[in-house]
Amino acid sequence: MTFAIIPLLPLEGGYVKVLRARAAIRSVLLFAAAVGLELFVDWPFPGIVLVPALAFAIWMVGVVPPRRWKHMGYAYTGRELHVASGFLFRSHTVVPVSRVQHIDIVQGPVERFFSLSTLVLNTAGSDASAVVLPGITRETAEEIRDSIRSQIGSALA
Amino acid sequence: MTDAEGARRLHPASLLIDAARSARAYAIPGIVALVAGSRGEFRWIGIALLAGLVLGLVLPALRWRAFTYRIEGGALTIEQGLSNRRRRTIPLDRIQDVSLEQGVAERILGLAKVKIETGGGCADEGLLDGVGLSEARRLRQVLQRGRGASVDAPAETVEEAPLFAMPFGRVLLLGLFNFSLVWLVALMWLIGKADDMLELDWSALADTAEHASMVRLGLWTILALIGLVLALTVIGGVARAVIRYAGFRLTHRDGRFRLQQGLFARRDTVILDRRIQLAQVRGGAIRQWLGWRALEFQTLGGSDGPSGRLEVAPLARDTEIGPILDVAGFPRLQADGWKGIGNRHGLAMALRRGAPIALAASVAGWFEPWAWLGLILLAPVIAVALLATRHHDYALRETDMQVRRGVLRRHAWILPYASVQVVSIRQGPLQRMLGLTTVSADSAGASSGPRLDLVDLPAALVPEVARELVARA
Numbered sequence: 001m002t003f004a005i006i007p008l009l010p011l012e013g014g015y016v017k018v019l020r021a022r023a024a025i026r027s028v029l030l031f032a033a034a035v036g037l038e039l040f041v042d043w044p045f046p047g048i049v050l051v052p053a054l055a056f057a058i059w060m061v062g063v064v065p066p067r068r069w070k071h072m073g074y075a076y077t078g079r080e081l082h083v084a085s086g087f088l089f090r091s092h093t094v095v096p097v098s099r100v101q102h103i104d105i106v107q108g109p110v111e112r113f114f115s116l117s118t119l120v121l122n123t124a125g126s127d128a129s130a131v132v133l134p135g136i137t138r139e140t141a142e143e144i145r146d147s148i149r150s151q152i153g154s155a156l157a
Numbered sequence: 158m159t160d161a162e163g164a165r166r167l168h169p170a171s172l173l174i175d176a177a178r179s180a181r182a183y184a185i186p187g188i189v190a191l192v193a194g195s196r197g198e199f200r201w202i203g204i205a206l207l208a209g210l211v212l213g214l215v216l217p218a219l220r221w222r223a224f225t226y227r228i229e230g231g232a233l234t235i236e237q238g239l240s241n242r243r244r245r246t247i248p249l250d251r252i253q254d255v256s257l258e259q260g261v262a263e264r265i266l267g268l269a270k271v272k273i274e275t276g277g278g279c280a281d282e283g284l285l286d287g288v289g290l291s292e293a294r295r296l297r298q299v300l301q302r303g304r305g306a307s308v309d310a311p312a313e314t315v316e317e318a319p320l321f322a323m324p325f326g327r328v329l330l331l332g333l334f335n336f337s338l339v340w341l342v343a344l345m346w347l348i349g350k351a352d353d354m355l356e357l358d359w360s361a362l363a364d365t366a367e368h369a370s371m372v373r374l375g376l377w378t379i380l381a382l383i384g385l386v387l388a389l390t391v392i393g394g395v396a397r398a399v400i401r402y403a404g405f406r407l408t409h410r411d412g413r414f415r416l417q418q419g420l421f422a423r424r425d426t427v428i429l430d431r432r433i434q435l436a437q438v439r440g441g442a443i444r445q446w447l448g449w450r451a452l453e454f455q456t457l458g459g460s461d462g463p464s465g466r467l468e469v470a471p472l473a474r475d476t477e478i479g480p481i482l483d484v485a486g487f488p489r490l491q492a493d494g495w496k497g498i499g500n501r502h503g504l505a506m507a508l509r510r511g512a513p514i515a516l517a518a519s520v521a522g523w524f525e526p527w528a529w530l531g532l533i534l535l536a537p538v539i540a541v542a543l544l545a546t547r548h549h550d551y552a553l554r555e556t557d558m559q560v561r562r563g564v565l566r567r568h569a570w571i572l573p574y575a576s577v578q579v580v581s582i583r584q585g586p587l588q589r590m591l592g593l594t595t596v597s598a599d600s601a602g603a604s605s606g607p608r609l610d611l612v613d614l615p616a617a618l619v620p621e622v623a624r625e626l627v628a629r630a
Contacts, residue, residue, distance in 0.1 A: 090589070
């Protein structure tokens with residue numbers, strides 16, 4: 001993708017909906033705060049808080065999720081896992097299978113609704129100790145997890 | 158199978174230290190007693206004093222009695238606690254580090270804290286807070302021997318020749334290099350306060366004929382003050398260094414390093430070779446020019462401090478650093494074969510460092526015209542930033558990666574591939590415009606401070622660098 005290290009697979013299309021849903025929830029809170037400000041504080045003219053808040057909410061829900069999704073991707077080579085993300089600050093993380101300490105599969109309520117899950121690989125590192133791959137199906141996450149487990153298991157045995 | 162005859166307790170003198178710590182408990186009953194006394198309600202005094210007595214003396218004694226440790230069945234078992242009894246069993250095989258610490262109180266009483274650590278964790282899993290010093294040393298040898306030890310095995314006294322030691326003169330030198338800016342800040346504050354007070358005096362004296370001589374006296378006083386503070390600054394830095402590094406001694410035996418340092422509070426730290434993740438050679442602006450550097454090891458779950466960084470040679474020559482690296486099984490810094498990071502790094506650094514200054518000066522200049530002079534700061538900042546290119550290079554070698562970075566403070570890192578955990582490549586908006594990236598090799602036990610990242614590596618080189626790192630990891 002961006003860094004041309006290895007061809008990456010896109011995340012599940014449904015993940016855009018997860019991002020949108022999350023943005024929508026945050027926007028509702030933001031909106032409530034904006035409405036509160038609008039009503040209880042005297043502004044030069046009406047709508048000075050509400051209009052930008054609305055515009056921001058529309059941008060966060062409508063524009064940002066597909067753009068973010070486009071810049072995300074992953075690849076599992078059997079020896080390492082690559083995860084890429086970010087459109088302003090791009091990042092590409094590589095986790096060698098031999099460095100994985102333990103594996104989590106996480107599903108938040110929104111993700112469960114769209115039948116997606118997140119794979120988290122934990123290493124002994126300090127800054128990048130947990131590498132997160134969201135927006136994949138549960139089957140894919142479990143496949144990767146089982147593959148990693150078998151490799152680590154055989155290494156110890 | 159070994160069996161100990163019985164459990165041991167901490168040294169009784171540790172009671173004193175515990176009691177002193179619980180002296181805080183005296184404070185509240187003491188205050189209550191005072192208040193009650195002044196009001197004339199005597200029964201409250203009695204209750205408060207009794208409570209103080211219980212908390213201050215009886216509790217530590219009970220705690221001491223409840224704390225036992227023993228070595229049996231190939232494990233160290235520690236039982237402690239009054240109301241919540243806790244029994245912790247640490248298999249001897251799992252013990253990675255045993256280090257001894259002595260605070261000032263412990264030093265005076267001849268005690269030591271024994272800290273026991275198992276693999277990977279950051280907190281100490283076992284703590285014997287206050288055993289006699291000889292018992293502590295004996296315990297350390299016994300615990301490090303692993304299985305087959307018993308509580309009563311005798312200690313060996315072997316003094317090995319130091320791998321690296323800092324004579325007193327060098328400790329003083331280190332103090333001079335590290336001069337503390339705390340005193341400078343204190344001076345600024347003092348001047349500020351004095352100014353408030355002196356303002357009034359000056360206006361009163363303005364009318365008198367002696368005003369001229371007063372001013373001259375004032376000038377000398379100011380110069381003397383500045384001189385005094387500078388001297389205090391230097392003395393402060395040297396004192397801090399002496400307290401921390403006096404008697405610095407590094408030895409190596411049986412696959413582990415041992416460090417001893419400290420004037421009042423003596424620290425005795427042990428670190429296993431295999432827990433060392435990477436080596437960092439650090440320089441400071443002036444000292445590196447004079448040929449002095451510091452060698453640090455980044456360790457897994459370091460017992461020394463929160464960050465896992467261990468200074469094995471706080472101030473040393475390159476000729477002294479080499480042997481330490483050899484003993485640790487680390488390659489030395491290579492002489493040549495370095496790959497430069499590329500010219501655009503300097504450009505990127507200049508933009509990063511210069512932009513905030515330009516912005517601040519412009520914004521301030523909007524309000525105060527003379528603030529535009531702040532732009533003069535841009536010149537040295539940009540000059541240093543452009544030099545960054547010359548001093549940032551890397552090498553991907555057979556067994557390890559080496560990186561050098563830093564203009565004023567030159568840092569060098571030696572990272573064996575086996576220590577690489579995760580490889581990240583990042584790109585901010587500025588880097589995207591310039592076609593640059595930052596490549597980080599994450600390792601265990603890293604702390605704050607400059608990292609061994611390849612900053613502003615041209616994007617075209619990323620695939621091959623990343624693949625190399627990942628393939629060898």
